[in-house]
Amino acid sequence: MKKIIWFVAFLPLAYMLLELFIFQNASDPIKYIYSITGTAAIAILFLTTTLSLWFKKLVKHRRLIGLFGFFYAFLHMANFLILDMELDVLFALEETLDKPFIYLGMISFTALVFMSVTSTKILFKKYNKYHKVLYLVLILTTIHFVMAQKSLSILQFTYLGIFAVILLAKINKKTKFFTFKEKIKA
């Protein structure tokens, strides 16, 4: 199972590197790296929170899958600092403080660093209750994703719709707000 996870999790990276260096299809490489790494990070992190809903077998690999989400967020961040800001830390800081679009991403990344560091067995015992911050990260990164677009296409609205439905299902499972079975009985 672990091998499959490693393989699947590296697919977006492999695809991105092929497009960038072998096929050279990406006209705007920095933008392209943002899109692939950002989408991969959000998709994987979102997946980790929904495993219990549809794929219980994977729940015990949650940590590994979550770390892959962080890995793509890290590449996204590296793209910002190295290629986009060209290691001009002062400029990067100015931009971050100035633009909500950037600081939303930055807050999310900081939270992910915290979660990754505290994901070792020993630290996780102490800090696991704070790992619920992932839900905040998902909300902030979704806003960040919407802000990255000039206007939303119908496809992106569809993604957001699916996202909302699963989130509601998840909240419902936790809070038992709607209890469908009882309704059927009644």
Next chain:
Amino acid sequence: MKKLSAKDVTSEILFNKRRNFLKLGAASIVASSALVDLMAKENLPLSNLKYLKDANENDLKLNTFKEITSYNNFYEFTTSKEKVKDLAKDMDTSSWKITIDGLVKNPITIDVQDLIKKYALEERIYRFRCVEGWAMVVPWIGFELKKLIEDVEPQAKAKYVKFTTKYDTEMFPDQSRGVFSSITYPYVEGLRMDEAMNPLTLLAVGLYGKTLEGQNGAPIRLVVPWKYGFKSIKSIDKITFLEEEPLNTWQAQNKNEYGFYANVNPKVDHPRWTQKRERVLGSFFKKKTLAFNGYEKEVGHMYKDMDLTKNF
């Protein structure tokens, strides 16, 4: 079966004439195929326009034909810059007419082919800067909008020029999506009269020597090199002269982020991202964005009394 007689035999003179004709034909095929090979090697299209070359005095490094025709914002097709090329492949721009109306003495509806015949074409190598932060250098072929304006003779009241992209739901898939479309159509842009009359402002009908590809705004588009790319409206259907400033599409879409003027300005950021630097297509490294996209000398005087942080 008919028997052949002496009169059916081809005379020697005629025979040799045909021979020579065939040889000539073969030679020309060889010559043109050598040319085709060369063009393909350089990734250049086959030229089909006659025009005056641009000396490229600023020594700008051109983006390749492939880059210019593979990364395009043309929301009428899709919001994906990579997918426009494929969707625009079958765009039929033959017998395309353009209407010039509003406050002019000589309104006209004219076929783009006739416009091309009427005005001498010239190449203009311009920087092109998208509001999203990417940029390229394009060898446009076209003529100054000024020439057309002088011919239609605007009335004294006319202060602005409004441009409208074709509205054709069969041609443009995103226009047929109604309320689900990504922006409101038809796409509208505008210029102040002095901007429209500036010698840099071009009506482009081609690039790299060839008529425009669908994805680049065939058959005729505006090119305003000192403004963000969205001002350079594509596939024009109508040019209207007005007294009042027209509401351009992106300003209508989000007036906090996009204004009427949209001059390239590294000092005024987009609320979501910086405009201080740009990513030139085909390069991993960024370059500093220039005021008025490097055309301050030619256009700066038009805005000297304006607050450009307000009129962004």
